[in-house]
Amino acid sequence: MNRLDEALMRRSAALRPSRADVVVKKLSTSANHSLIWFTAAAVLATIPGRGRRAALRGVVAIAGASFTANALGKQIFPRRRPAADLVPVARRLTRRPTSSSFPSGHAASAAAFTTAVALESPVAAAFVAPVAAAVAYSRVHTGVHWPSDVVCGAALGLGLGLLTQRWWPVGVGQPAESAVPVRTPVLQDGEGLTIVANPNSGPDDTDPADEIKAAWPKATVIRIDDLADQDFSAVRALGAAGGDGTVAAVASVAAGTGLPLAVVPAGTLNHFARDIGVASLEQTRTATESGEGMAIGLGSVSVDGAEPTIFLNTASLGGYPDLVRLRDKHAKRLGKWPAGAYALVRVLHEAEPLTVTLNGRRQTVWMVFVGNNPYLPRGFAPATRQRLDSGLLDVRFIRADVPFSRIRFVLAALAGALHRSHTYRQMDLPGFDVRVHGRAVAIATDGEVGPEGTVFTFKARRTALTVYR
Structure with a gap:
């Protein structure tokens, strides 16, 4: 590999000098600390919908790639950088990096950002990809990386860009669908x-x-x-x-x-x-x-046998109302996903567990979330729905009756492995009951705090409402 790297470096160094050398040097330095990609993300964020989702996914991918390449890869695989005299003086960077040559952090961030953007907006990625390829090559052209450093860095970034789907599936933010289109009054x-x-x-x-x-x-x-x-x-x-x-x-x-x-x-x-x-x-x-519209389902909850209350989005017991309130309070300053993570950790730290009988089974939980139709992602940060006519309720809760349940839940959420965690449960049900043992607690529906009670009966109504769309 060393012999192949040196042969490729000499072949690149043999290219005739041109004005492009200055451009490539500036492009290479503009990618320091991912500045060029954060700028691109800021531009994409001005475009509602796909643009903003692409920007957010891209920034998350950069964070993962930068940490993995620089904080882990370079420490585990120390490698000497190419000698400065392998490339002409005019191409050399003013400040040559001194960290390990393997892998290329610039190539990892470039590939991660491009991959993440492509998942949300292939059109935007078509503009980003040539710049990313040029940044990756610039590290060889300026003599600060071996070609294999760049190839492996790019492969690492590609993998981490695709890995964002584990926490945030593609399609989150798209309008939900219904199999029941209807004609509504004009x-x-x-x-x-x-x-x-x-x-x-x-x-x-x-x-x-x-x-x-x-x-x-x-x-x-x-x-x-x-x-x-x-x-x-x-x-x-x-x-x-x-x-x-x-x-x-x-x-x-x-x-x-x-x-x-x-x-x-x-x-x-x-x-x-x-x-x-x-x-x-x-x-x-x-x-x-x-006159365009569709038929959608609704959720309902009856408290202690009273008249059912309709909810369009979510209902919750325990600490979940506080989680939503804290997330929304800090979302503009931190961004929705970081604000959600902060709110989750804080609420779990301060919450008191509830002893409940849920669907006939007694257990202790930190909070219970109920969604009208299944939500995505399937972890504990539900954001959007693909369908509104499933006739099912999305039931999620965090168990409090296992050792170190809160720490284990947070670690599983960060690892994208909640589906394997003993502290987290998720079910899709047409209806179920929750009986709270002890003092009465309040139900929250669609962001509004409702009455207190000890027996909550949830039901899904498949096509209960027609909406214009």
Whole structure:
């Protein structure tokens, strides 16, 4: 290998000097500390949807590649770098690295970022890949790496880029589908549409009523506080303008009256609107004028035998409501995934275990999560759904009755091995019961804290609601 490396280095050094030498040197140094890739990620992050997912996955892949190549690979496999006199003086870097030559950290980061971006956006990767290849070759051209260092570094980066799918499957963030497409009433200018608006939704408490009236001149707009007093017998469709809590309240009425639901994303996070593929008021208006929609399932929970409460996204017992609150509080500053990890560790540290009988089996748990339809990823950071008509509930919980359960859970989550951990359980069920032993606890549904109780009955309703999309 050494003889082959030296032969290839001499062949590269024999190339005629050109202006490209200056460009290659600058490209090589621009990749120091992955600066060029973080810049590319910042540009991709300005593109909603695929662009932002590609940027986030790329940054995660860079972190893994940089740590593996520099903190592990170079320590385990020490190798002397090529002698400076193997390449012409004009090509040599001003500051030659002094760490081990094997593997190339620059090549690992370049390949990891490109692979991760390609998983989310092949079009963006087509622009990134030539630059990544040039960065990898530049390490040989400037004489700071042997060719085998670059090849092995690139292979390492490729593997780590693909490995991100273990924690974050491709497709997370895509709109969910339903096998039950339906035709909904066509509402020209919103005629026959009553929209329930929450003026306190959204990050700035902006009242969406004016924007709604401009989009649907013939629609009726009411406040969320007046929802219970309305007669919807002459209404053709209901609308909800607000966050997930507002949408869930209106969806419950729509499901009970058999009316289709138009969702206007006017909250802070808009999880449900994202999952059905509605990103703006304009998209909702287009759907109401074309009559396009789909039938979706709903989850319900009855507390101590009371009337069931509908939930669109999730319900939870134990520390999970605190986890969501902490994650959302720090998401803008840290990013969603780091904020989720921080919230998980903190809640697990502070939480008190619950003794419950879940689906007929008694056990002690830290928290219980219930999703309306199965969520992805399958670890304990559920983010999105592929289907909304499965007729199943996604049930997840962390056991507290095994030694060092919290530490073992965190380590398994970091290793992407929760499916093998004794501390974590995940099931897809059409319905189940949870009986809490001891003091009553509160249920949280769609981000809203509900009543306290000791017996919770969960059910899935496969096609209970029609939504415009």
